[in-house]
Every structure is written in C-alpha cells, then in structure tokens.
Amino acid sequence: MGLVEWLKSQVVCSLLIGYVFLGSGLLVNLLQLCTLPVWWFNKQLARTINCRLAYCISSQGVALLDWWSGTKCTLYTDPKMFPLYGAENAIVVLNHNFEIDFVCGWSFCERFGVLGSSKVLVKKELAYVPVIGLMWYFLEIVFCKRKWEEDRIKVRQSLQNLRDYPENFWFLLFCEGTRFTPEKHRISMEVADKKGLPHLKHHLLPRTKGFWVTVQNLRGSVAAVYDATLNFRNNETPTLLGLLRGKKYHADLYVRRIPLESIPEGEAECAAWLHKLYQEKDGFQEQYIQTGRYPGPIVNIQRRPGPLLIWLCWWALVLYPLGVVLVSMLNSGSTVTILASVAICSAASYLFFRWMIGKTEISKSSGYGIKGEKNS
Template identity: 65%
Template sequence: MECRVLSIQSHVVRGYVGNKSATFPLQVLGFEVDSINSVQFSNHTGYAHWKGQVLTAEELNVLYEGIKLNKVNHYDYILTGYSRDTSFLEMVVDIIKELKKANPSLVYVCDPVMGDHGAMYVPENLLPFEAELLTGRKINTQQDAVEVMDLLHKMGPETVVLTSTDLPSKHGDQFLVALGSQKIVKPDGTNSSQKICMDIPKVDAVFVGTGDLFAAMLLAWTHHHPKDLKTACEKTVSVMHHVVKRTITYATEMAGPGKRPSPAQLELRMVQSKADIENPAIVVEAKDPPWLVVVYREEPTQLSRLLSHGSVGLPEEPVHPAVADGLCVCGERPHHKLHSALHLHPLADQQAAIRRINCRLSYSLWSQLVMLLEWWSGTDCTLYTDQATVDKFGKEHVIVILNHNFEIDFLCGWTMCERFGVLGSSKVLAKHELLKVPLIGWTWYFLEIVFCKRKWEEDRKTVFKGLSRLKDYPECMWFLLYCEGTRFTETKHQISNQVAESKGLPKLKYHLLPRTKGFTTTLQCLKGTVTAVYDVTLNFKDNQTPTLLGIVNGKKYKADMSVRRFPVEDIPDDEKECANWLHKLYQEKDALQETYNKEGKFPGPTIIPHRRLWTLLNFLFWATLLLSPLIKFACGVAVSGSPPPHHRIHYLPHHSLHSYPPSHRGHRGEENRFQLRQPGGQERKLKCVTPPPLLSLYGRCCTVTLRCLNPTQLHSPPTVESLGRPGEETQL
C-alpha cells in the first residue's frame, strides 16, 4: 500500500540539506514524498556566501490550501525541519490538526533543527528549555536520562531516542553514545520497556544535512519495524555510517593530502549511497545499556519549543515520532496526554492568566460606555433571530459582521457582546491610527486587537501575525468586523456604487461595497478556531438617527438587530469564492434593510435579551472610587464652618494691639472674645484669633468677624479702641 509523506523543511539548490537530504532516501525506500520548502537557499549556510528566500506562514497556508482544495491532503506521515519563526510553526501545527482529522493514524515526525556545537541557526525566541523543562527533572547522570525517558513515556510517546550526546563510551572518546527506549504493551495489558545503547564512531569532519537524513531514516525504519526499536535504530545509524564514510573518503581525495576538505567537497554522497540506503549492512549494534553514572549533555531542541510554547497549541492527538538532535519522541497511537506537556511550561499558564486578567480589565473599561447606552439612555435592543442561534451565543468563537451606518453601531455591537458575556474578550480589526490614541490605543494594544493601515502590502504580515495569536485565546471570543471599512455617507455611497459598476457587482442601496480582503484573511487565519460567522444587520425604530451626544444627554433609542448564523463549513475555502459569498451576503443585508424600512421590523421571531446589572455596578464602583476624594473635600468644606461670602473678615495689624497688656493679647492660636451691641439691642460675640505667622508680616494679628452688618453702616473700618478691650461691651 502506498505510504505518503508531507515534508516541510528547508531546501538548497546545491547540496543536501532539509528536503534535499530527506526526500531521495525516503523515495528509495518506497515512500511518496510531497515537499514544501520552508526556506529556499542557493546552498547551506556553511559556505562563505549564500542567497535565498524564506517562506512566510501565509505563503505556507496558501500552498496547503491548494492541496486541500484538490482533496489530496491525505498523508500517512508529516516530517518537519528547519523553521525561522514562531508564526510559521503555528501554521504547521494548524496543518497537522487538519491532516489529523483527515487521517487519525497520521504520524508526525519533528526534526528540530536548532544548531550544532553551541552555535544556533534560529532566532533566540525559538530556543527551548530542553527535556528538563518537559519533565521537570534535572539531567546530571545517565540514570537521570533514563528516568527522563520514562517520564516522557508517561506523557504519551511510546518511543524516545536521545542522540548527539557526549556521554563517555566504554570504547573511548572517539565514540558517541545514543540512548533509546520503547514502551511495549504486553498481551495481558501490562507495560514494559525496551532500552538500547549504541556506541557510534566519530568522524573528524563537519557535515551538514546528517540530522535531516537521520530523521528521514528513523521515520522509514520505524515504519518497517514498528515494534523493534533495536533493528530500526541499527539500520538508521548504519545508513548514516555508510553515507558519511563514503562522503569523507571522497572529500579527502578531492582536497588532496594534508588539506582540509571544503564545504562543497563535504556535501553528502547521497546518490552514490543508494544501495546502502536500501539494504544497509549493520555496522553498529544496539545493546542493552550498562546504565553507568556518567555526565550527560543534551542539545536544545525545537520540539521542546513546540511542546512548551503555550501560544502554539498542539493537535488534540499529537505526535509520533518527533525526532531531534537531542530528543526523539515516538509513538504509534494517538496520545492525548502529550498535550498536557504544555502545562509544564509555567510561562504558558502565565500567558493565559494574563490574557484573562486583560479581559476583565477590558470589561471594566468598555462597560462604562455600554452602561451609558443601557442604563443612562435606556436604549432598547431587540434581536430578530431564532432561539437555537441565541443558545450558542457566548459559547463559541465567532466572526461577527456588522453594518456601519450609524454613529453608535459599535456601541450596539458591544451591548450584544455584553449581554452574552463576551465584551471583555471581543476583538476588532481596527484602523492603525487608533493605536496612537491615548487610553484607547494603548488598551487595545494589550488586548491583542488587530490593527491595519488598509494597505494590504503593508498589512499582510502584521494582520496575519495578529490573527495567528488569537488561535489559542483562552476566553470565548467574538471578532467584530465592519467589512465596509468606513461609516456610510451619501458621498461614500456614490463612490461605492461607481466601484461596484466598474467591477460588475450589484449596487447596494443601504450599504457600502464590502472590502473582502479583511474578511477572507480573518476567516482563513481563524479557521479551526472560529466555528461560525454571525451576520448582524442594525437599524432603529421610527427612522431615528442616534448619536453619541444623544446617548450622553440621556435620549432613548430603540435598536433592532437581525442576527443570522452561518457555520464555517458552509463558507467556501477558496478566497475568490469566499469574496463572492461576502458580496452575496451584503446583497441579502440590503434586502433586509429594505424590508425594515417598509414594515418597521426585520423578518423572524424576536428575542429581547435582558440587560445585566454588571455594567451598572461596575460604573458605580469606579465612580465611587474615583470621585471619593472630591466628595470628601466637598463634605469637609460643608462642615468646616467657613463663612459665607457676605461675611466680612478684617485683619488688624499687630501695632493696633500695643496698648494691650501682653496677657490680653493672647497666645498664637488662642481666641479672644468681644461683644457687640448692634442697633435694635442685638448682641453679637466677636472672636479674635491669633493666626500663624504666615498670615501676617508682623508675626501676629487679630482677626475679627462681623456678622450681619450692612456695609453702609460702617463709614470706616472699626478699630480696637472702638471695639473696646476684651470683656467690655462696645456699642456700634
């Protein structure tokens, strides 16, 4: 039976690296190989010069979509190698998920090409934390390595191989030591494991592409010997031995006596080794390990990155086998337990926790605006949809398409999100200019809102990267899209109709022509995450034209929203067909608006979702918290006894008190009381207070408060003599 492999690796024009190193040996052994080149270089980077291109995640997705559209995306194995960035790896994981659905018995082989001899090929953000992080165990001895392999078995993989180590060999320092372990399920259901140890002769030369060859050969020989790790490893290592020996012999002859071979001369002699690849003579025997206590060193691996990077996400039934320069993980059945390896990385949990915190903070901010609509203005929102659709609200990731006709349509969209518990986790495709707006732009940045400049050549990478980050969002997410790109106006409507006419598209009466690129890109990137598209058409009763100012002034509006649900499976995968689907959708939205304008309602049953108290309580909480200092200050002023504006306060210089004995002047801060006899016989008490020095240049003054006096009665300011001494009555 035909066995087909999808190989996603690097490619070189000259030499053998990546797909060039893996494809030919697999074909010789009877495998059909379909190749996607993650990079395409003139030669490997060991040469003095090299040129080439790097395949982006979007370009990888386009290639795979072509395969899928032709319904030839059925593979038995997928083999991955060198990659430059995390977005590319995330796309690889998405492809694996789809391939796994098409063929549940799919085997995934991961060759994490990270570097050699301490030098890394990839950016630092791809460097993992090795098997120690996956297992939570330190590897200091060979016995530690055995325990680590056993722990990896418990995560799911049935076969684990550790290669490229510097473990001391019993044959001396001219040998490398490789370890392997395979879990075996006995007929009675109990588990045991087969462990092997191999001493591999070293070659004094630097080769490129040997790791890619090793991964391909291990894939092939574990396929032919699925229950015999010893034979599979012996044949794999023996093929490597014959190819390397033939290559070094040729390179030495070409270089001449006493000269070191060049990179070109050290290119693997792959074609010349065809017979050895097909039927390798066993030159290295796998034995039971002695399990001596020795020093163990392990190179970093890209697989660890895949398993520990929380934003990547693995297939629900990952991986077999995963091969690495320091870590090889194999398995033959679906392993749900391996997915739990994600949780061994504390940063993954922290990232999810931070995202959830951001959702709550976002809710506390945006619900202030929703409160104005729901509670301050009392605007009603009625949904025209069926109960089956409403039952799914807030329980699935979706794309929401809204018309952009009104000033407050975004508030109505947020109100719908709030009433079904997804306001904090709602996302939008926003204009890049909003990123620079204080508070709004900064908040949206931390909420992972996707920004665009509406110039596709500039937006391609940023939009694709932003959408890819949302694939593993921990909260139920609604992605709101205004496909028209801008709010409806008569001027824009005329331009839109001109564009529609030039493209041969039907003219819209109540909407602008939708911009399809944003929708098709969003749907393609979030496919596998979102399960449906909600089409929301908004209008208001009695031809109301709502404004934000009207909401602030407390004006009540009546909003009607027609909601239709389209499963993602019913939307075409092809970009052009998807764009046509969107145009047809907007023609239907136009018809809905026509019906509404004639009948005053949308077709279908009505549902009025209840407004929740959370927006009001959240507003009251923040209002109380932020206004409490002002309220406290106002209350302090009210109870402090400060005189009203009609009261008169006079400050008398210190020299006016010279005639007083010191004992009558009072100390600073003390009060001296006077009595006044006003016309009509009403007596008032006066208070003389000695204030702090800052209130007088003289260091001390007397403050007299006269209450209920008409200024016309005072021809001149009163003096101390006219007021009298303390304790005496003075008549004015």
C-alpha cells in the first residue's frame, strides 16, 4: 500500500468527507428552501434551479467514486445508440445486487449530463434521510410505501407531474424492489414456482406493477427503456465504506436501448414482457460470470472533471470556516474548547455517515421480499 492509499484509508479522511458532504448538503438544502417562492410564479424555472442545486450534492458521490476511489466504469452498449444517451428522456431498469449500485448509476447519469435531473422510485423512508431526502423532494422524486393500495394514486400523480419536466431526465427503477440476498432469492424463486415462471439465478422476480404504472404514465414523454445490468470484476464486493477509504473497484455496465413503443400497453402483457427482460438479464449476468465480459462492444466514456472541481470547491468553502475557528481557538489557548469542538464535529460526521452507510449495507437491507410477495 502506497502513502496516498494509506492516507485515504485513515478515519480522519472519512470524517472530513462526511463533514464536507453534510455541511455542503445542508447549505444546498437551505438554498432549495429559498426557491419555494419561485415555484409559485415560475415552476419551470424553479425546477431548473433545483436541478443545478441537486447536482452540487449528488456530484460529490460521483467524485468519490471516479476520483477519490478511482473506480473504473466500463460501458458495453451499441455505439449506434450512444448519441441518444442524455439527449432523450428514458426509464432505466437496473439490477439491485450491490451496495454502491446507486453511486454507479449517478456516475452513468453524470457522464451523459442528466445527473442533476435524474429521478428514481424509492421507498418513503428515504425521504427522511438528511440532505438526500430534501434534495429529492425538490427534484420531485417519486416516493412509495410499497403498499399498492396506498401508493396507487400518489405514484401516478407524481409520474404525471414529470410529463412537462424542462430538463432531460432518466427515471431509475429497481424492479426487484429490494437488494438481492440469498434468503430473498430463495423466497422469490418459491413465488416463481407458484406462478409457473422460470427461475432466475442472479436476480429476484421483478415487481411488475410499478414498472407498468411508470411506463403507462410516462408514455409520450419518455422515448425508451434502458436495460442496464451491472457487475464488478474479480468477484469484487464493493461497499460505500470501501469508497470512503479510497478502495478502487472495476465496474462493468451493459446497457440496451429499447424503444418505449415496443413495450405492450396492457398490464398482463407488460408484466410478461418484464419477466422476459429479467430472464435475458439473468443470461447476461451468467455470461459475465463465465467469460468476464458482457456481449457487445465497449464504448469508452471518460470521467468528467466537473464533479471533482465542485467537490474541491466544497472542501474549500466548508473547511475554511472550520479552520478559522480552530486557529482562533488555538490562539485563545482554550484546549478544552478545541478538543470539545473537534470531538463534536467528528462525532457528527461519523454518526451521519455511519447511518447513511447502514442504509446501503446489504446485511442491513429491509425485510421487503422476505415478509411475503403480495404484489407481483
């Protein structure tokens, strides 16, 4: 391990990253709250402003992945489809196997210029996560309680609201509903047996209702579905904690563009189509495990410097006041005050990031998918 790698692995670096993210995020949240009056007289302007503000938060995750960790992301896709990425609205269907799959999704969005406006269907609990929750609220992210009778009207209305969105956006769906674990997979395949569906080796059965509702309500405003399948080389098991410590991973992403008009409109037909899609995704994962690559050519997309520049600006902006305060305390000679202040800042950063990391850890993932599969 070199000196740089050793420094990145130290707890103090993780604490500083957490402090910068928390401080900058709260500042951006405050600015987002200041846009509330703008919504009343110019909703589209408010949306555009909030896309830029959200980018200032989520781009830090991209900087962590691409620049701090140095994780390499390789894209497998049809070169003919490449010019369309970022130039159209799309629904992205991504497998949910890894703790940092959402960060890889952010990186993919950033490289095609849609990070600030990207959307996702997520569980309601995430609306209360500090920084991220309020950012997503102003981005009009679609939250659900995973109870269809309660979600039906709210989700449809939220999706309808996106039809006149002023920025190109990608709407991310984890159709499996929860992260893959052996226990959830076992239960999911029991459901497959009951429904007469083929077994999946590397995925859970997709939840078809949410996909169908999303497709139906975004028809006419979304051009395609991007079928995205993610894996990591050499059986790597990436974690958010690993990224914080500067650990480098190697991600491979296979993306297929499927025109939205090719997806059936009927609910039963759409469900059958999605099940077939996941059988194909399972085949792609099996091929990757056996050969170390996905089908199709590799398209090189370089990481962009924007996230790094924004991250460095945040470091300067957030850490400078802290440095001034610490120097002032040193000059005052108040050792107890200095130690107490450092301890409070460190504890706040540590607790905040440990809590966020806990939200991504597979071992602490929700029991959704274990308690029963009520809705397909």
